[in-house]
Amino acid sequence: xxxxxxxxxxxxxxxxxxxxxxxxxxxxxxxxxxxxxxxxxxxxxxxxxxxxxxxxxxxxxxxxxxxxxxxxxxxxxxxxxxxxxxxxxxxxxxxxxxxxxxxxxxxxxxxxxxxxxxxxxxxxxxxxxxxxxxxxxxxxxxxxxxxxxxxxxxxxxxxxxxxxxxxxxxxxxxxxxxxxxxxxxxxxxxxxxxxxxxxxxxxxxxxxxxxxxxxxxxxxxxxxxxxxxxxxxxxxxxxxxxx
Numbered sequence: 001x002x003x004x005x006x007x008x009x010x011x012x013x014x015x016x017x018x019x020x021x022x023x024x025x026x027x028x029x030x031x032x033x034x035x036x037x038x039x040x041x042x043x044x045x046x047x048x049x050x051x052x053x054x055x056x057x058x059x060x061x062x063x064x065x066x067x068x069x070x071x072x073x074x075x076x077x078x079x080x081x082x083x084x085x086x087x088x089x090x091x092x093x094x095x096x097x098x099x100x101x102x103x104x105x106x107x108x109x110x111x112x113x114x115x116x117x118x119x120x121x122x123x124x125x126x127x128x129x130x131x132x133x134x135x136x137x138x139x140x141x142x143x144x145x146x147x148x149x150x151x152x153x154x155x156x157x158x159x160x161x162x163x164x165x166x167x168x169x170x171x172x173x174x175x176x177x178x179x180x181x182x183x184x185x186x187x188x189x190x191x192x193x194x195x196x197x198x199x200x201x202x203x204x205x206x207x208x209x210x211x212x213x214x215x216x217x218x219x220x221x222x223x224x225x226x227x228x229x230x231x232x233x234x235x236x237x238x239x240x241x242x243x
Contacts, residue, residue: 114226116224128184137188150231156202158178159174179202183201
């Protein structure tokens with residue numbers, strides 16, 4: 001473009017000078033004007049090149065974001081499929097116990113849980129495991145051993161009935177009873193071969209009922225031991241946040 005303009009100026013200048021119609025000053029002014037046009041066009045082209053580069057960068061960034069989004073979707077889908085598969089395997093492994101009503105297997109967004117019926121595992125107001133409970137818990141332990149990437153949080157729950165005075169020397173409230181029961185289960189799971197690093201005992205007493213405590217049936221459902229399978233990464237994140 002610059003070359004063509006210079007040629008035009010040269011041709012025009014030659015014609016003008018040949019005809020003698022304009023002065024040298026006028027010619028220089030015309031040349032300066034053309035040079036200004038050339039500079040403006042070059043500046044315009046430079047800006048256009050910059051705009052094109054910026055647009056290309058935006059397109060690349062959007063493509064990268066789309067790629068990342070697709071990867072995240074694929075990871076979430078894979079995680080959901082893995083959780084579903086783990087849930088089905090756990091239910092299958094404990095099918096007989098589920099059928100007998102000895103326990104329930106539940107699936108949550110980021111975890112699995114096994115709810116154990118309290119009457120099978122403990123006598124009223126006691127924290128020592130019954131023989132029948134140990135037999136069921138052995139099967140549960142075998143089913144849980146394969147989930148090496150999971151932390152097992154064992155939570156004791158009670159109803160809202162106060163303990164008999166004869167028991168209050170050992171367990172002043174349902175808090176102590178729920179924690180003692182969870183600890184008994186944790187120790188038994190450890191004895192069956194589950195690493196203690198994967199076990200966390202906790203007690204919630206009467207303060208996390210699944211149904212109202214206003215009927216005998218409701219209170220029975222609330223007396224339970226809950227085994228929650230949580231990803232190690234999630235537990236680590238919760239620990240960091242707590243600190």
